[in-house]
Amino acid sequence: MGTRITPSILNSDLSKLADEVARIPSADLVHLDVMDNRFVPNLTLGLPVIESLRRHIAMPMDVHLMIAEVDRWAPAYADAGCESVTFHIEASNAPVRLARELRSLGARAAMGLRPATAIEPYADLLPELDMVLLMTVEPGFGGQAFLDIVLPKIARTRALLDKLGKELWLQVDGGVSAQTIERCAEAGADTFVAGSAVYSADDPDAVVRALAEQARAVRPN
């Protein structure tokens, strides 16, 4: 149970990643967006950077793979010591095998969905997972406006998870800020990615703490 803030470093100063992570000590995990210019029309960072960062930060790492051929690449991120590895269901040919492999390597296994991808076809997959990530913008870029149309899917996912009776985190990613986090929490999200809202502030950790407080006020348990 509980709520978590997992800030995205996408809009931070990427030339000093470890220092940027050090600016958000109140974060629960740091969210790292890997993009390959195939699954999404943008290119960010990949395995060598994640491996280097692992050696420099103690904060748990929540890697969000927005890449094609994810079945082939995702296990290496678990091997590199990422505590949570999210693959997109749209990019996976064998999600059950992949989730089991990630878990066997010691990572939490998470499934990501684009805004227009329904959760229902994947209901049977949920016991294999530790987290579901629902994109609340089209993946690819930070700083986009939150898509309200995803709110009903957050609620339907929450209902599926509650029925399961096993604790899975429900993460929302994209446009999460002081203006939108309560709507997400009310719909049932408990884990919140915030990128530009955190790193556009002079004191990013103060934003993390304020978001955590807003989320906890809606979901006190």
Ligand code: DX5
């Ligand atoms: C977008 C990424 C997000 C992004 C969030 O494709 O997955 O993690 O960094 O940034 P904001 O919070 O600015 O929407």
Ligand code: ZN
């Ligand atoms: Zn992300």
